[in-house]
Amino acid sequence: MRHAPRRAEPRAPMTRTHVALLRGINVGRAKRIAMSDLRKAIESLGATDVRTLLNSGNAAFAWPAARAATTSIARDIEEAVEGRLGVGSLVVVLARAELAGILDALPASVGKLDPSRVLIGVPPTTSDLRALDALRAKRWAPETLDIGARAAVMGVQEGIADSRLVMAVDAAMGKRITSRNLATLRKLAALVEEEAT
Numbered sequence: 723m724r725h726a727p728r729r730a731e732p733r734a735p736m737t738r739t740h741v742a743l744l745r746g747i748n749v750g751r752a753k754r755i756a757m758s759d760l761r762k763a764i765e766s767l768g769a770t771d772v773r774t775l776l777n778s779g780n781a782a783f784a785w786p787a788a789r790a791a792t793t794s795i796a797r798d799i800e801e802a803v804e805g806r807l808g809v810g811s812l813v814v815v816l817a818r819a820e821l822a823g824i825l826d827a828l829p830a831s832v833g834k835l836d837p838s839r840v841l842i843g844v845p846p847t848t849s850d851l852r853a854l855d856a857l858r859a860k861r862w863a864p865e866t867l868d869i870g871a872r873a874a875v876m877g878v879q880e881g882i883a884d885s886r887l888v889m890a891v892d893a894a895m896g897k898r899i900t901s902r903n904l905a906t907l908r909k910l911a912a913l914v915e916e917e918a919t
Contacts, residue, residue: 735787738782738914739770740792741821742799742845745812746898747779747900753809755779763802773913780906781812782913786861792817794845814844820872825911828875829868832904835877843874843891853894863885872897 742764747753748906757774760781764772769783785795804810814822822841845851854869865887866877878885882903891899902910909916 725763725824737818738773738784738916739788739818740783740785740795741816741910741914742779742781742783743781743814743818743900743902744781744799744803745814745897747809747811748777753811755803755807755809755885759807760803763806764799766806767798767802773884775909775913776906776912778906780902780910782910790818796846797846811907812900814846816844816872821911821914822868824873825907827870827872828904829866831866831868833875835879837908839878839881839884841878841882841888841901842873842907843876843895843899843901845895845899847872848872849917850895850898852890853896854860857890857894860890867891876901 732806744755744760747755747760757777760779761772761774764781764783768786770786772781772783774781792815795812799815800813802813803813811869824844829838831852848871851869851874857867857868864879865885866875874886874891875893876891877883878888882888888901
């Protein structure tokens with residue numbers, strides 16, 4: 723007697739688990755990448771539900787091994803982007819909880835600022851932030867610098883382009899940091915909390 727084929731169980735919606743931040747993508751004429759190509763590069767590693775945000779190298783995705791080290795995922799993405807697209811770029815990967823922790827730990831002072839004037843610099847690892855220790859004692863008024871456990875938060879009221887604080891942070895880190903404004907990080911946080919369909 724033949725049995726009717728079993729119906730496949732409906733796939734449970736997945737929630738994106740990580741975000742990737744690529745440094746220096748689509749700034750001027752250097753490091754030009756189409757976001758559709760970035761999505762394909764990340765998908766080639768086994769990631770699913772990949773979504774990109776804006777045109778500056780931001781992606782949210784579900785990673786197949788939930789406990790994988792973010793530094794290992796970042797290295798894989800760096801290699802995929804360079805191998806498939808010919809572009810070398812620092813990649814910083816944050817797990818959902820890390821991103822939430824950065825946003826939860828923002829200093830109260832930035833609450834008064836336009837989110838586009840709050841720049842959050844994230845290095846590959848927490849220990850990389852030690853390179854900024856010498857900047858803590860300096861006066862940056864009217865700009866502000868707060869160095870947290872996972873990110874450096876810069877209040878750049880006068881704008882990012884000519885900020886001496888942003889230039890000092892970049893110089894101290896030796897390009898081992900990538901920055902996004904608060905508005906962008908909040909949008910990425912919403913993407914990783916959103917259930918993929």
